[in-house]
Amino acid sequence: MWYKNEVSKSLGIQYPIIQAGMAGGVTTPQLVASVSNSGGLGTLGAGYMSVTGLQEAIKQVKKQTDLPFGVNIFIPEAPQYNEEQVNLMGKLLEPFKKELNVLNDSQGIKNEIDFEKQIETLIEEEVPVCSFTFGSPPKEIMKELKREGIKVIGTATTVEEALINQECGVDMVVAQGSEAGGHRGTFNGTYEDSMIGTFSLIPQAVDAVKIPVIAAGGIMDGRGMIAALALGAKGVQMGTAFLTMKESGAKDLHKRAILQAEETSTTLTSVFSGKPARGLSNTFTNVMKKYENQLLPYPIQNELTKEIRKVAGNQNNKECMSLWAGQSPRLSKDVYAHELIDSIVKEVEEGLHKLTR
Template identity: 45%
Template sequence: MQTAFTQLIGVSLPIVQAGMAGVTTPEMVVAAANSGALGTIGGGYLSPDALRQQIRHVKSRTNNPFAVNLFIPKANASDATDLKQMREILAPIRTRLGLDAMSDAAPEPPRFEDQLQVVLEEGVPVFSFTFGVPAPAVMDACKQQGILTLGTATTVEEALELERVGTSAIVVQGAEAGGHRGTFLPYVREPLIGSFALIPQVADAVSLPVIAAGGVMDGRGLAAALALGAAAVQMGTAFLASPESGAHPLYQERVKQAIETDTDVTKAYSGKLARGIRTKWMEQLATYHASIPPYPIQHYMTQEIRKRAAELGMTDYMSMWAGQGVRLATEHFVADIISDVMQQAQRVIHGLSSNWPTA
């Protein structure tokens, strides 16, 4: 199935396995790439060394193109936020989980510049990004090295901005999508536009290949996305319960049981809106929504709690990102999910065209 996306990237299938920070494993990326899809390393939280290791692992097991996904840092992130209230909310939870009082030292997240350096040095074929627009120097460096770029948009306006800076193709993320919202323009209200409405509007506005993300779980979703003007789909939730997934076993269990009403969007874990399976922590913080420190501060403030909760198997405090299509997630191998999607999409497309009344 050739589309503007497969031709641009040099893959055989119009499917991207989403780079899911903290969940994607090199095994998942290799399985996706060797199936003919574009596999993506979710590198957002990885140290430069860990990222390099994952890239080399993938390179040693596939000759097909693959991508690395990173988070674009906010240029004017303020550290003047009042953290007192959040510290007070977190204190009893830390005690319950047997953690010491929170240290005053600010955590040191991996620097985007260092992660990007690894991407450039390793000659990764595709650089995928979310949460913003890279600086012109970053886009130039990728162009010079022949690295293709995939940027994430959640509105037509964001898609136009990505096109303007020279992105190769645009991931259009609908409100159904699991994980963090890629929204980067300063909207007063977070735009939560569904894929069905958003894909054709972006496809009309830009001349780049559009990759539909959000709620695509099987071949029906792929066929629908293509019909709406997309040239490929990016799937995340569909791979969460696969054997190659790095998600915690209890998280995978919840994914297998969850239904479409079980997810919600929240800032409780990271300070940036994201969709996941509803937890006690999300409900507890709902009343404080306006005073949650912005991303990435809240992410690092809750990091130890999430880690300890995972060790103790307490899903109440774990982040379990998943999209609204979660009921359709299976525990199949990545390669089988991809081949099922393709076969079903072909049946659906054929069925539609053969059922169409001829004048």
């Protein structure tokens, strides 16, 4: 059977279909549990979660499924910046704050994410799978996770990053092509050099590493899954396809914008967070583009634009929200997660039959 392979066996799932951990509220416990209950691997996007938020979300997932699920977290970074840069960015963001009537903006820069505590929580809660982005997990943490029997998934945007992940001891690695929605996982080398399309990245990563490679970026249906398997990937990770699911916590406006978007609708932008990410172009990405050189590093820029994004979301103003999406929005669907997974499985089976007839 095409779906019985190292990835599905190692993760204890039926189909090697992973719902990407998407930080920022998309991956509700309902979505995660629904994907796991349908034979895939649901993943909580916990990158921005506090420890209590993470504990609560894990408990909610466990209430809804007994099957394996994952938690995705961010490898922390040490941003270099000064007050002067912060003040300048504050001025550049002022017109948006005025326009949106952002009142509650005096909280300053807070970075309350405690990576070590997030890891402790995963261990305490006996989470079966942990995936990382923005770097490879430190050796000590890898040892701890392995000792607890937690499966670890890394993220790479180049062959070199896949090799670094392998060296670090991860069980499998997601190869994220440039089509992918959301933030680039790049951590070694420049973002520009790491914009490798899924079709190029997967076979080269597969040839270079011994661990299983999971394809990500632009995959939305059975055709994409067959292509990924044909290129040597042992599974797929999909973000945009799951974002528009009925159980997803993405705002309706965001879902609708993706459902109506075209392949040319996205852009790679750092203006929201200080780190390149793919999303639908809007007024904020277009206007702020000219200030790319003045952006603060991640996660400081993310903090500075937080209130703007929040207020815009509350006002249903998609022109100032980050509308993360990959390059295949025409293939997105407004259905339940089990319907998406069932259709992928059916399409793969029919597609393989056609190819071998």
